[in-house]
Amino acid sequence: MTLQTADTVVTEEPRFATRMFRMLLADKFALCAAIFLLFVLIIAIIGPTWLGDLATKQNLRGRNAVPFDWERGWVWWMGADALGRPLLARIIVATQNTLMVAAGAVALSATVGTFLGLVAGFSSPRVNQIIMRLADVIMSFPSLLIAVIVLYILGSSILNLMLVLAITRIPVYLRTTRAEVLEIRERMFVQAARVMGASSKRILFRHILPVVLPTLTTLATLDFAYVMLAESALSFLGIGIQPPEITWGLMISQGRQYLTNAWWLSFWPGLAIILTTMSLNLLSNWLRIALDPVQRWRLEMKGRKNG
Amino acid sequence: MLKFVRKRAVASLISLVGLLVMVFFLSRLTGDPAALFLPVEASAEMKAQFRELHGLNDPMLVQFGRYVGDVVTGDFGESLRKARPALDVVLEAFTWTLWLAVITMTLVAGAAIVVGSLAAFRAGGFFDRLSSLISLVGASVPDFWIAIVAIVVFSVNLAWLPTSGTGSLLHWILPISVLFIRPFGIIVQVVRGSMIGALSSAYVKTARAKGVKSGPIIFVHALRNAMLPVITVIGDQAASLLNGAVIVETIFGFPGVGKLMIDSILQRDFNVVLAAILVTALAIFLMNLLIDLAYALLDPRIRH
């Protein structure tokens, strides 16, 4: 029995970052998504200073110019809007505001909602009852009414808009988290942690949260789209972001009336939203697998095969 | 169980009252309905008289007291715009919304659960990729696109369906289809995610060892375990439908509560706003109660 020495072919475990990177390489869709998002992020940072002037330069004669006119400069490839401003440039400039509102609102609502959900699921019935009824209240408060009230009283600004959208999205995270906590806290490993003397905080954040997180990330990525579109609806009603500020949502709402005549006005910003959502979602699906030790082989195997 | 429901009812009542109080005061901070009801040329006396007539001149607390008094006797006041009981206006609209929401959510839940589960079963496979693509596009497309394009295609060009309105059963097809898309996209993704975890559990192995077919393994064994986040999200989506599907109502001329609420808010028709919130909140509270009961029903471990 010469084989008795080692039962595994052990290679040194690579560092976390390297491993994640390798797993990212293994999933081509996620890789494209990550690259796209990185690209969007860069655009968001440099967009306004780079193309700010071009995006606001009006030219009524060139209004609603058709897309795919390769003769003109690249900013015109997507056509022009009702004031003859190049759509591509506008999309690029709008990225910053859009991401700020969407990421801000999603991050805020997800954080607050998740936190409250964890607390509600894990604490006394009284606290639970209070938090949950609060969630009911928010949930049945039509978001538009919140918007009108907050923006009327506090004035319309990117920050307030973000706040409004964040408030309305809290209940989903809250309720999802709580429902999951109710089940997960009954699991044995949570009890094992309690036996070790882990504080509630530790149990919630170290043991329960990682199990809930994938679902929440999925929700959050989809909420990104929701928030961008909701913002568009608010703009349309005159209580969201208003020109000359631009966001993708506002561009969509401005292009709305041209849908049957000049489809590109709302199509491109819509596509930007779709692509961003899709990339985020692909990435979150990848993350769900990459962070789950039981599922991780899917990525690790592929990496090996490909490499 | 009964005790649970009773406790819940009391707590809900308290929060409902809180909600109404909040809306009552907050909405009154958003401006004067007289200016909106009357044309801009109306004289100051006319506006004053309008306010007098509708009791808007009294201090806020007096107005509130009066409102509470009326509500206790079941009177939710008159609509400023429509000169008829606010509750009637709301209930009329809410019936439509309720139907729309119930039918849509039933279809959505059914379809999304099936599609999401199948996608999770062969995660990374062709069906998974395809359904993910469709659901994600669905979840992030502006709904008025779909609505207008659907009208152009199915009503104007193909002449299969009426453009809008409420007469026959055919009238429901387009609005429901448009409403279907976004929740479908979202729920598919949630189902998929949750199911991937459930399908890799040990009890699924047991089922396979028993020789159970893939169908029941997915839809009986794994699904029920994966349902907690799914019904939560279904609830969330249903709530936003119950609060009114503004775009669809506006475009398809569906007399639902969503447009009513927006119009009333923009017109500061407070009584209608309050009644509408009361009715939709009740529906949403009730739905959340059902969802919480469903949690316990689905998972015996969280029954207390």
Added chain:
Amino acid sequence: MADHLLEVRDLSVEFHTAVGVVKAVRNISYHLDRGETLAILGESGSGKSVSSSAIMNLIDMPPGRISSGEILLDGVDLLPMPAQERRKVNGRRIAMIFQDPLSHLNPVYTVGWQIREALTTHGTDAAKAASEALRLLTRVGIPDPERSLDKYPHEFSGGQRQRVMIAMALALRPDLLIADEPTTALDVTVQAEVLALLEELQRETGMAVLIITHDLGVVAEIADRVVVMEKGVLVEAGTVREVYKNPQHPYTKKLIAAAPGKGEMHVPAARAEPVLSVRDVRKRYGSFEALKGLSFDLMPGETMAVVGESGSGKSTLARILLRLDEPDSGSALWKGRDLFTMSPTELYKLRRDLQMVFQDPTQSLNPRMTVYQLISEAWVIHSDILPKAKWRERVADLLVQVGLGPEHMGRYPHQFSGGQRQRIAIARALALEPQLIICDEAVSALDVSVQAQVIALLDRLRKEMGIAFIFIAHDLPVVRDFADHVMVMQKGNIVELGTVREVFDAPQQDYTRALLAAGLDPDPDVQAAHRAARLQRAS
């Protein structure tokens, strides 16, 4: 060779992990005939579960991969068979009892439903399935079977769940039963009943049994032949008697030598001030009384073994002492202070001193944490125990002590065998250097050699550090070797409480006597004699 019911040829299974390929099973071959019982003995983690899962086509592929071999059932290779046909084989022709019943039962369906499903899947009509399910539950000795049908897995004790699994596997009277540690959580009397049931079925239907166990007694009781595995390799095969009497391979020799129950029994020191003093603890679940007023004392450095009927409330007692469940009444004084009235902050300090190894290791390890994280978590929580720089070293140390290696540090729980997980759980409990460890069947999934090693470790800790143990076990020989006092429980009551010697040598109660009598002996000859006597008594 088509006349064998099952033939495994040259089977190899490997797993892909982040740190490389784990070759779990390497080129093993064995066969099994109708009506025969083959026991797979072997080190924990040697590939027993994996190889039998391969027969059922239950290995996750990928990350698992069957890299060579074939599995013939009645001469037909199961491996290339399309899924459609596999399903007809699974459950009907081959059934399996899993090692880890809690995670293998669907938490959201009643056990009755799950048993019925096994039947209806293969064409039994609903009414028949219902009556059959009731019959099966009765057969495996679940108390109050009618009501139990409507209970959920979490409402059962560990042993009861295992019996549910057994009932489910036997439902369709398969040709081949794969039983992976079917009796780890069963007290000896129930174990005897279950084994008898298997035998009876074997007689009736000619069922072949592939039993995976580390309990030499069980092997001696029912197996015809044995194969021994070590580190994924099949190292020895033969009839039970041959292997026991004349082991060839050094590992087998070590295994047989390690069989417990032969050492000196402890003589507990004179009783002094107890660390833990339990008085009249009661607990009910609905109308069911799980604990009916228990009282006992525990001295520092002392081991109190809790044995008794499956479902008698042993785990419940453990959970209550740790405040994982609230008792209905009673008190438990820990160093003079009542555990049951402590506030969360007081409890937190106390947690350090009181540790537990859970009955169900899979579920008690967070699936998202590596072994290193699992063990070092103790020091994260109680930061004064060990400086961070030393964690790695200490984890490695603990792993070696429980018979694992430092190379396992980066792996996740699902990548281990049942016994290995149990050892991780033990290592975790030890990390805190507590004063009392409650072990709920802590060594039941370990093969005897590792078991001996772990027991020795615990014993050393007891002596050196004065750790007291509440040792819940059904394996009497282990209890005999390790315990100072023995507490025998039945139906929520303590029926007997005394020193090991008192209980083992002069049992007072009928139940205790029955328990002792039902114990199995690793020696096939001795066991054969027991058996003959028993049969005689019965007839």
Added chain:
Amino acid sequence: GSGPIKIVLAEEADLLEPCMATRSNIGRVIMQNVSETLTELDVRSDKGVMPRLAEKWEQNEDSSWRFHLRKGVKFSDGTTFDAKDVKHSFDRIMSDKNTCESRRYFGGITVTPTVVDDYTIDFKADPVQPILPLLMSLVTIVPEETPLEFVREPVGTGPYKLTNWTPGQQIVLTSRDDYWGAKPEVTEATYLFRADPSVRAAMVQTGEADLSPSISQLDATNPATDFSYLDSETVYLRIDHNIEPLNDVRVRRALNVAIDRQAFLGTLVPESALLATAIVPPPTLGWNPDVKVFPYDPEGAKKLLEEAKADGVKVDTPITIIARSANFPNVTEIMEAIQAQLEEVGFKVELKFVEVAEHEQYYSKPFKQGRGPQIVAAMHDNSKGDPSFSMFFKYATEGTQSGFSDPKVDDLIKRASAAVGDERAKLWSELIAYVHDDVVADVLLFHMVGFSRVSERLEFKPTMATNGTLQLSEIKIK
């Protein structure tokens, strides 16, 4: 031919109260269809005020007006129409038990109706009202029995009666057999409501409706069915003269010449819209053809600004333009373009879009204290044929939307309102020129046009009045 038709409107009538018929969403359904008035303004040709329920009228010695009523007219509830009904209708509008909108046309005037006999009624106005017959075209007549509170089932003398009203869905008017006048071709009209303009257009296209008085310019692509018409709405920028630098006339003039109005036509504003020189559209009495649109002159604007600056006017102060979202088609784009044009010549301009309630607060008095220089973009509707419905509110010192105070303007308005005939027209013309050229009160932009889609089976041409009145009897069926 004759038969039923369907009309799709943008906005539902939330109330079918006759005394609210001057509100366009209500008036479009019931005005002259269900509820009639004593007089009627002719908008198709140039005949001015025409008889309807009054056969003729004259001014008495004491300058009160006497109306001779039509005989043999019946309300849809069967009661007979007489002078008491007229008096009641008028009293009802003036009552403080309700908030009838038509009352606003009588602001600052005391009118006393006196029944002379069953078919004769006198109206005495203080101050004297030369246009009282025109004002009577705004007073809908209800039966004497009508309560003072708002009613939901209008009863009138018109050719149609309300037969079905399902709120949110439809309103059905059916023609009356006992109508006093000629029987209209449309026997039944079903009103539907769709907020989305492209849906309205599609509905006429698919035959789900026969007429949509307002569709989007972009959808108006089929010359056979789609018509544009001057819809009496005037878009303008109201300037708040009270705050520097807008208190300087050079700055206001610079604003006016900095905007290239012509460039909007055919782009953001329909080709057929008119450039405005007055707050009222051309057919209105006294509309002044001599007033010329400000030329587009960015250089001139710059020069004006420099001059002002040289005199110490703080022309650099940022000016806020407040507009209402969705107020009229392309409002955001138009405002953005205006902003760009103004900035081109050196103004600092901020844009602020608000919803309707907030807009109202900026538009009407009292203005907020401590505000900066503000310009409110607004749209004003006057299809009544006389500027008095506009001038006082927009330009008089006391006017609720007036951004300035000028004694000459006040005087002209007062005199014009009291004058009759050519004198009246002359005075209005003078006022219009003065406000435009000398005061430079505001930035007048466009008289807007609307687009309607009319099924080919109908014969109907919308007019300026279509916004507020859609007379079914004018619709012919081919």
